[in-house]
Amino acid sequence: MKNAQNPTPTEADQRNALHDLICKFQLAFDLHDWDLLASCLHHEVYTDYSSFRATQPGMQTREEYVALRRQALSNLSMQHNFLNLRIELAADAATGYCNYAIHRFEVRAGAAQDFFHSFGRYVFNFVRADGEWAISGIKQDLTANVGNPELHTGSAAHSKNR
Numbered sequence: 001m002k003n004a005q006n007p008t009p010t011e012a013d014q015r016n017a018l019h020d021l022i023c024k025f026q027l028a029f030d031l032h033d034w035d036l037l038a039s040c041l042h043h044e045v046y047t048d049y050s051s052f053r054a055t056q057p058g059m060q061t062r063e064e065y066v067a068l069r070r071q072a073l074s075n076l077s078m079q080h081n082f083l084n085l086r087i088e089l090a091a092d093a094a095t096g097y098c099n100y101a102i103h104r105f106e107v108r109a110g111a112a113q114d115f116f117h118s119f120g121r122y123v124f125n126f127v128r129a130d131g132e133w134a135i136s137g138i139k140q141d142l143t144a145n146v147g148n149p150e151l152h153t154g155s156a157a158h159s160k161n162r
Helices: 011-031 034-039 062-073 156-160
Strands: 041-048 058-061 077-090 093-108 111-129 132-147
Touching (some): 011 034, 011 077, 011 093, 011 111, 011 132, 034 041, 041 062, 058 062, 093 132
Antiparallel strands (some): 041 058
16 A cells, blocks of 8 residues: 555555546546546547547547547536456556446436437556556447437447438
8 A cells, every 4th residue: 555654556556546547537528527538648648439430540639539529528418337347557557448338318408308328348558657647548349339329429320420
């Protein structure tokens, strides 16, 4: 455990910090807290959402990543969940693997009117600088979508219908 006598975080401390980082990352989407989302990311992020939308994998700045999510998701009420997290640690880098369920709702007049949900697996890459972890890579492997893809402007189905 990290304390005044032992300033080096234990493996358990680091695993807990990475778990907390993914929780913050996903909660930022649900709260539409774009500053919180930015705080979870390294200054550059490799993204691969090609199984979900018609984009090629590649590097983005933190600011580009946040701006794209804000544009695509600000009109939706969401709940992001992850489970079965497995983390591989290596010095100042780590990789996390987990399953996900993302619930998206279009809310009008105070009630959910329509939905678009996604399920699959994530691979997160992390880097640690100055003792703090940040997400440096995100790969989404979609298993299935259910509902109306027109609600999510970033989905491949939405793009095809425009």
